[in-house]
Amino acid sequence: MGFIMDGLDAEDYDRTYSDGQLIKRIAGYFKPKMGLVVTVSILVVLKSIMDTAFPVLVSNGLDTLVSDKGLQTAIWITLLLLVSGVLSWGFNMLRQWFTAIAVGDVVLQLRKDAFNAIMERDMSFFDEFxxxxxxxxxxxxxxxxxxxxxxxxxxxxxxxxxxxxxxxLFFRNWQLSLIAIAILPVIMAIALGFRYLARTATQRSQRSLARVNSNVQEVISGITVAKNFRQEQNMYNEFKGINVQAYHVEVRTGVLYNGVFPILVAVANLGSTMIIYFGGNNVLNHSISAGDWFLFVQGVASLWFPITSIASFWSQFQLGLAASERVFALLDAEPRVHQSASEPVSSLKGEIEFQHMHFSYDDRQTVLPDLSLKIHAGETVAFVGHTGAGKSSIAKLVARFYEYQGGELLIDKRDIRTFDLAEYRRRLGIVPQVPFLFSGTVRDNIRYARPEASDAEVEAIAQQIGNGDWLEALPEGLNTEVGEEGKALSMGQRQLVALGRVLLQDPTILILDEATASVDPLTEAQIQEGLDLLLHDRTAILIAHRLSTIKQADRIIVLDGGRIVEEGNHEHLMLQGGHYAHLYNTYFRHQSPDYRPGEGFVAVRPSIVADKA
Incomplete structure (x- = not known):
């Protein structure tokens, strides 16, 4: 049984709300729609009156037929029945129409709020969930x-x-009415007992659906890798397991939901049987008329339907409350990046200073134990080191994507935690290692940095990179569709588009996580020209993978275990024969234009070799 619930635990940001809290919050979304709510309420009252009139008119009609009042009265009653039915249908149609409008507007606003909450979440949120x-x-x-x-x-x-x-019913015969409502406590007890089971079952059902959605999205995103390694069957098997789990959860939930209504109907039918028996005896004893007896039989049938509907409604009600609880938990998720102020950032020089920075992604492993570093305005600094040395973490902290646990990060001698982040990031350009392009044209993706930029400005930026020669390889130039995530373009072309996008932004501080993807020599030369344009007169942090880029840096910072072990320019660090020389031998030596296998090896200190052995 346990495997059915594996992986269906709540997320770390999930919360538990009481029914009262959820209902109050849902009601808050309907306050702007109060006019529609009042209209719907009036229509509900009118429809209920028409529905109640039906059994009363039928009852009076039966008594009329057995009396001496004649056929004419029966005809009038029949016409009133027709009118009440038509009005009931009309009121119900209008009620559903206005309800759909009100609910649609509320869901529209709720989705806007949820999407906006996602946009406000920190990068750590998307890494974790x-x-x-x-x-x-x-x-x-x-x-x-x-x-x-x-x-x-x-x-x-x-x-x-x-x-x-x-x-x-009480007005007609209070004794039979007491019999009718005697069964009511039993129905309500069943419904209230079911309520607690429904919430848990619903939450598990929604979590299982979320796992299915997550798996399908991951498979589609990674289908290229799966086909390359011929892992289609393994991916299918993984999906099959998740889908089977969702099936079992949905079956259990369905049995629970669909089982309560037959139980309630069976209890209600017991009450109807009692009314038929005692009411029939009263008719035979002439205590009540045949019309009143029919009114009770028909009225009780109409009575049980709303009662069982109200009781079984708890299943659907709990489904909606559990859904709203998950949405509100997303809205209320606490940010991990906390700004102490929101001061304007009208302009920046680009000076960056880390003072005794302590940073970890979680409580188990420290990435930067005690980093102190100053980057001067307009300086290009390349960070190198083995995987996990802390290079990308430094860039993410400068971008304010993550919260650090100790020390300070100063931009132009101002605490980064006091900035208006939206204004700060307008002056911050980021080129990721794997450029992401949105569906649309090359022009649209370059303009993404500045939506108000004209076509002429976009074209001028594109022409600056490699004299615009790269555009000739695109079927329709700047109007070429890039496809989903830019897959219609080569990796090199995507990098050029990403460079153009940042050039159009014209940031003060540049973060470049240089791509390691192999590109043809011509595209690499065009990328290098684009980098030269980007690095000119800007503060630049380079997570460098190309020897040509590293050599151009004003300063190279060598990291090991989150600590600075060496710094200087390429020639100086090579002469030291330390960590940088070791990295050069391992990763960069073959990138040298005059590289020959077996030649160009740089001697390193024995202690460095021993540390890496």
């Missing part, structure tokens, strides 16, 4: 939220109908 599960909250859970709101309106209609029928 699956994007597929996040998408599931914005799409599937908001749909279920809409369902519960619609059902709530139906519940109000059923509840009002219940009240009206009870009043009429």
């Amino acid at each position: 699956s994007s597929g599960k996040i998408v599931s909250r914005i799409t599937s859970d908001t749909d279920k939220f809409a369902t519960v709101v619609t059902l709530t309106v139906n519940l109000l209609s059923q509840f009002l109908l219940f009240v009206l029928i009870i009043v009429i």
Whole structure:
């Protein structure tokens, strides 16, 4: 049994809300739609009155037929039945129309809020939590939220109908009415007991659906790698396991939900049987008329339907509450990057200083134990080191994507935690190791940095890189469609588009996580020209992988275990024969234009070799 629930635990940012808190918050979304809510409420009352009139008119019709009042009165009653039916249908249609408008507007706003909350989350949030599960909250859970709101309106209609029928039945015969409502506590007890099971089952159902969404999204994103390594069967087997789990969870949930209604109907039928028996005896004893007996039989049938609907509604209600709980948890997730102020950042010189920086992604492993470093305005600094040395972490901290645990990070001698991040990042350019392009044209992707830029400005930027020669390889130049994630372009072309995008932004501080992908010599030369343009007169942090880029840096910082072990220019560090020389022998020596196998090896200190052995 345990395997069915594996992987369905709550996310770390999930919260538990009471029903009252959730209902109050849902009601808050309907406050701007109060006019529609009032209209729907009036229509609910009118429809309930028309539905209640039906059994009363039929009852009076039966008594008329057995009396001496004649056929004419029966005809009038028949016409009133027709009118009440038509009006009930009309009021119900208008109610559903206005309900759909109100609910649609609320779900629209809720999805806007959820999407905006996603945009406000820190990068650590997306590193920790699956994007597929996040998408599931914005799409599937908001749909279920809409369902519960619609059902709530139906519940109000059923509840009002219940009240009206009870009043009429008590007015006609209070003894039979007491028999009718005697079964009510049993129905409500079943419904309330079911409520606690429904919330847990619903949460597991939604989490299993989120796992399916997450797996499908991951498979589609990584399909190229899967086919390259011929792992289609393994990916299918993994999906099959997740899908089977979702199947078992949904079956258990379905049995729970669909089982409560037959139980409630069986209890309600017991009450109807009692009314038929005792009411029939009263007719035979002439205690009540045949019309009143029919009113009770028909009224009780109408009475049980709203009661069982109200009771079984808890299953759907809990489904909607659990969905809204997941959405609100996403909205309320605490940010990990905390700004102490939101001061304007009108301009920057680009000086960066780390003072005794302590940083870790979690509590288990420290990435930067005690980093102190000053980067002067306009200086190009290349960070090199083995994987896990802390190079990318430094860049992420400068971008303010993560929160550091100790020390200070100063930009132009100002604490980065006091900046308005939106303004700061407008002056910060980032070129990731694997450039991401959005669906659209090359022109659209370059303009992404400055949506207000004209076509002429975009074209001028594109022409600056390699004299625009790279555009000739594109079928339609700047109007070439890049495809999903830029897959219609080569990796080198994507890098050129990413460089053009940052050039158009014209940032003060540049972060470049240089790509390691192999490109043809012509494209590499065009990329290098683009880098030269980017690095000119800017503060630049380079996570460098190309020897040509490293050599151009004003200063090279060698990291090992999050600590600075060497710094200087290429020639100086090579003469030292230390960590940088070791890295050169391992990663960069073959990139030298005059490289010959077996030649160009740089002697390193024995202690360095021993450390890496």
